[in-house]
Amino acid sequence: MTEDEIESYKKDGYIIKRQLFSKEEIDLLYEVATDDTVTKNSFDLNDQDGKKTKLTLWFTAGDDSFGLMSRCKRLVESVQDLVGPGEVCHFHSKIMQKQPKVGGAWEWHQDYGYWYKNGFLYPEAMISVMLALTEANRENGCLQVLKATHKMQRFEHNFIGEQQGADPDFVKEAVKTSELIYCELKPGDVLFFHPNLLHRSEANLSENARWSVISAYNLSYNIPFREKNLSCITPVRVVPDEAILESGKKEVTKADFLKKEAEITLNVK
Numbered sequence: 668m669t670e671d672e673i674e675s676y677k678k679d680g681y682i683i684k685r686q687l688f689s690k691e692e693i694d695l696l697y698e699v700a701t702d703d704t705v706t707k708n709s710f711d712l713n714d715q716d717g718k719k720t721k722l723t724l725w726f727t728a729g730d731d732s733f734g735l736m737s738r739c740k741r742l743v744e745s746v747q748d749l750v751g752p753g754e755v756c757h758f759h760s761k762i763m764q765k766q767p768k769v770g771g772a773w774e775w776h777q778d779y780g781y782w783y784k785n786g787f788l789y790p791e792a793m794i795s796v797m798l799a800l801t802e803a804n805r806e807n808g809c810l811q812v813l814k815a816t817h818k819m820q821r822f823e824h825n826f827i828g829e830q831q832g833a834d835p836d837f838v839k840e841a842v843k844t845s846e847l848i849y850c851e852l853k854p855g856d857v858l859f860f861h862p863n864l865l866h867r868s869e870a871n872l873s874e875n876a877r878w879s880v881i882s883a884y885n886l887s888y889n890i891p892f893r894e895k896n897l898s899c900i901t902p903v904r905v906v907p908d909e910a911i912l913e914s915g916k917k918e919v920t921k922a923d924f925l926k927k928e929a930e931i932t933l934n935v936k
């Protein structure tokens with residue numbers, strides 16, 4: 668990250684790095700994402716209109732293609748530049764599968780609205796990183812953010828249907844005073860965003876799938892007192908950028924895939 672990019676992240680609460688991953692890498696990752704192991708381990712969360720948002724989530728970043736992606740030098744160094752000093756750990760990754768016509772919406776929320784409930788004390792030590800596996804645009808429900816809302820407080824989060832959303836009264840005020848940004852991404856683009864940045868996405872009513880992977884990171888000093896999973900405080904074993912392609916197609920097979928029932932009690936998306 669350049670100084671300007673770091674400044675921009677601090678000011679706006681997000682930054683987009685275009686084409687951080689090559690077409691060859693995205694082709695390989697998309698092939699792995701559409702494998703049986705990922706789709707079989709996905710679960711649905713219904714939005715308010717009964718549309719389904721499908722995701723597959725795991726904690727440990729291993730030696731599969733997505734583990735290598737989330738541990739590769741360019742990504743971990745970018746995260747480090749944005750979150751500052753400390754040992755970077757991988758909290759979890761999830762493949763968001765927004766299918767054509769049926770992919771559901773996400774309510775306005777802050778990721779720290781959830782993670783606070785896991786007992787993390789320092790939001791500044793955390794970050795979300797979204798890599799587009801397909802094009803994401805306004806038609807297929809790209810992520811929307813309210814610029815600079817990371818400077819507001821953490822809002823109360825409660826269930827709105829099956830999802831947790833930020834207190835609607837506070838969201839209404841935040842919407843009035845903040846610029847709405849549609850984060851349109853091409854495959855290979857990466858959006859880095861602050862855990863207190865308000866964001867949402869609309870349903871995918873288009874003919875095109877919108878798939879992405881979101882990896883969440885944490886610094887090892889930020890030890891959660893209600894989270895049993897140790898990945899979030901285990902420093903990432905960084906691999907060279909070439910590792911993704913050099914290792915070839917490696918399926919995601921995990922002992923720690925998250926199941927929906929666990930999601931409800933753990934407050935982890």
Ligand SMILES: O=C(O)CCC(=O)C(=O)O
Nearest residue numbers: 763773778867868881936
């Ligand atoms: O992928 C999306 O549409 C929304 C995901 C999201 O907001 C999140 O995981 O925090």
